Amino acid sequence: xxxxxxxxxxxxxxxxxxxxxxxxxxxxxxxxxxxxxxxxxxxxxxxxxxxxxxxxxxxxxxxxxxxxxxxxxxxxxxxxxxxxxxxxxxxxxxxxxxxxxxxxxxxxxxxxxxxxxxxxxxxxxxxxxxxxxxxxxxxxxxxxxxxxxxxxxxxxxxxxxxxxxxxxxxxxxxxxxxxxxxxxxxxxxxxxxxxxxxxxxxxxxxxxxxxxxxxxxxxxxxxxxxxxxxxxxxxxxxxxxxxxxxxxxxxxxxxxxxxxxxxxxxxxxxxxxxxxxxxxxxxxxxxxxxxxxxxxxxxxxxxxxxxxxxxxxxxxx
Amino acid sequence: xxxxxxxxxxxxxxxxxxxxxxxxxxxxxxxxxxxxxxxxxxxxxxxxxxxxxxxxxxxxxxxxxxxxxxxxxxxxxxxxxxxxxxxxxxxxxxxxxxxxxxxxxxxxxxxxxxxxxxxxxxxxxxxxxxxxxxxxxxxxxxxxxxxxxxxxxxxxxxxxxxxxxxxxxxxxxxxxxxxxxxxxxxxxxxxxxxxxxxxxxxxxxxxxxxxxxxxxxxxxxxxxxxxxxxxxxxxxx
Numbered sequence: 332x333x334x335x336x337x338x339x340x341x342x343x344x345x346x347x348x349x350x351x352x353x354x355x356x357x358x359x360x361x362x363x364x365x366x367x368x369x370x371x372x373x374x375x376x377x378x379x380x381x382x383x384x385x386x387x388x389x390x391x392x393x394x395x396x397x398x399x400x401x402x403x404x405x406x407x408x409x410x411x412x413x414x415x416x417x418x419x420x421x422x423x424x425x426x427x428x429x430x431x432x433x434x435x436x437x438x439x440x441x442x443x444x445x446x447x448x449x450x451x452x453x454x455x456x457x458x459x460x461x462x463x464x465x466x467x468x469x470x471x472x473x474x475x476x477x478x479x480x481x482x483x484x485x486x487x488x489x490x491x492x493x494x495x496x497x498x499x500x501x502x503x504x505x506x507x508x509x510x511x512x513x514x515x516x517x518x519x520x521x522x523x524x525x526x527x528x529x530x531x532x533x534x535x536x537x538x539x540x541x542x543x544x545x546x547x548x549x550x551x552x553x554x555x556x557x558x559x560x561x562x563x564x565x566x567x568x569x570x571x572x573x574x575x576x577x578x579x580x581x582x583x584x585x586x587x588x589x590x591x592x593x594x595x596x597x598x599x600x601x602x603x604x605x606x607x608x609x610x611x612x613x614x615x616x617x618x619x620x621x622x623x624x625x626x627x628x629x630x631x632x633x634x635x636x637x638x639x640x641x642x643x644x645x646x647x648x
Numbered sequence: 649x650x651x652x653x654x655x656x657x658x659x660x661x662x663x664x665x666x667x668x669x670x671x672x673x674x675x676x677x678x679x680x681x682x683x684x685x686x687x688x689x690x691x692x693x694x695x696x697x698x699x700x701x702x703x704x705x706x707x708x709x710x711x712x713x714x715x716x717x718x719x720x721x722x723x724x725x726x727x728x729x730x731x732x733x734x735x736x737x738x739x740x741x742x743x744x745x746x747x748x749x750x751x752x753x754x755x756x757x758x759x760x761x762x763x764x765x766x767x768x769x770x771x772x773x774x775x776x777x778x779x780x781x782x783x784x785x786x787x788x789x790x791x792x793x794x795x796x797x798x799x800x801x802x803x804x805x806x807x808x809x810x811x812x813x814x815x816x817x818x819x820x821x822x823x824x825x826x827x828x829x830x831x832x833x834x835x836x837x838x839x840x841x842x843x844x845x846x847x848x849x850x851x852x853x854x855x856x857x858x859x860x861x862x863x864x865x866x867x868x869x870x871x872x873x874x875x876x877x878x879x880x881x882x883x884x885x
Binding site: 336339340342343346347376377380381383384385386387388389390391392393396397399400402411412417418419420421422424425426428429431432435436437439440443444461463464466467468471472474475478479481482484486488489490491492493494495496497500502503504505506507508509510511512513514515516517519520521522525526556560561564565568569573577583584585586588589590592593596599600603604606607608609610611612613615616617618619620623624626627628630631634635638639642646 | 649651652654655658662667668669670672673675676679680682683684685688689690691692693694695696697698699700701702703704705706707708709710711712713714715716717718719720721722723724725726728729756757758759760761762763764765766767768769770772792793795796797798799800802803804807808811817818821822825826829831833834837838839840841842844845846848849852853856
């Protein structure tokens with residue numbers, strides 16, 4: 332392929348390296364050295380992720396985590412525009428401001444749907460396995476160029492402004508990756524089997540409704556623990572779904588799968604472990620309560636879980 | 649049973665509000681040791697999984713654009729635009745975004761949205777702006793509630809839309825799982841049986857965001873009344 336996902340990671344790495352450098356120069360940040368080290372190490376994982384052997388990368392990751400663990404990551408000063416300046420410039424540039432913002436999702440979609448099959452000299456243009464992510468990276472770059480053209484400002488300004496947002500998200504930006512790492516450790520240690528043994532030993536298997544409820548609630552609960560319905564699905568379906576609902580009670584496996592996964596998503600809405608959906612957005616929106624997004628979602632998730640149990644019970648047999 | 653120690657550490661650590669990164673790392677180390685993995689194996693798993701999952705953090709690439717546009721008044725312009733639409737309310741904006749997000753995801757267009765790309769720069773400012781136009785100045789509590797709901801709408805729309813699309817990762821994962829267990833399933837079957845839940849998710853969350861307008865109004869009225877009482881007390885009434 333011409334543009335692989337690794338190249339997009341290089342761009343992200345360079346971006347983080349610049350953030351680290353700007354942080355180092357920011358005398359208003361009380362912890363500028365440790366904060367710069369944090370972003371610098373994070374940049375290394377993007378730039379040299381494929382080069383450094385996994386075991387050394389593991390050590391680097393633990394060092395990376397220890398810095399915010401001991402409160403070493405802080406924000407600084409950003410030379411922000413005042414509210415009046417922003418209002419004045421919004422009146423001048425007006426709706427053209429939306430163009431770069433909307434370019435990001437639109438170009439990503441175009442890349443993922445149409446450019447997917449484009450080849451040059453027999454080689455695919457975009458990494459076929461990661462079309463959407465590569466398209467997102469390219470969309471961000473094109474949108475940045477357009478934004479610089481519309482605002483007539485320099486690229487370094489964009490990087491300085493982005494440091495304000497990066498510092499707002501702060502260490503939470505690493506949390507989704509660390510949770511995925513924890514999931515990998517859970518799998519390697521066989522946590523799933525222990526959980527599904529526990530659940531299947533606790534429910535009366537002859538009662539169809541209770542088994543359906545146990546499966547849906549089990550999917551939601553295990554997703555809350557793992558932070559990811561994809562990790563919960565094979566465990567709970569192999570533990571409860573297949574042996575009890577499909578083989579013993581003769582349920583339709585397609586319905587089991589469809590509603591089972593959605594029950595897992597109800598769990599995703601309720602857990603801080605799904606940090607990329609729940610915690611990072613709270614940080615990104617400057618919410619002081621990091622669980623505010625989860626709190627907004629819990630009523631929907633619980634109602635929908637009940638709906639799922641009944642839908643599965645009435646449709647599956 | 650000892651391998652469940654990681655789950656206990658996560659629950660206790662989150663409850664006691666330790667830094668989540670530390671909690672997760674300690675839980676990972678403890679689970680690995682309880683599961684009889686060697687230190688080398690644990691470190692290798694840490695490194696491997698961290699590098700494999702770097703894609704989760706690629707949203708940072710959108711921050712330079714968003715940061716620059718915000719400096720030049722993107723939020724202010726979003727709010728000015730929404731002020732012109734007389735029918736716009738917080739609830740209706742979020743309802744419309746829920747509809748678009750879920751339909752687009754059902755067509756496989758899952759990247760048409762996102763917290764960094766759409767919610768922070770556009771949806772949240774518009775939802776806030778609509779409430780400001782209707783009720784005047786907002787207090788922090790209400791402002792934060794609106795932002796949290798803007799983020800929630802993105803999640804609900806994405807999650808319950810995407811599984812209707814047959815080529816999405818979740819459907820392929822389920823198909824792979826059943827193939828391994830000797831059951832052949834068509835992706836279309838699983839996608840179709842997801843539709844009832846997808847519709848219910850839209851109805852439940854749609855009603856909730858529409859009701860949000862009334863909730864905001866009530867909360868602002870209650871806050872105003874409290875202020876009134878406070879000032880009455882100060883004045884000795």
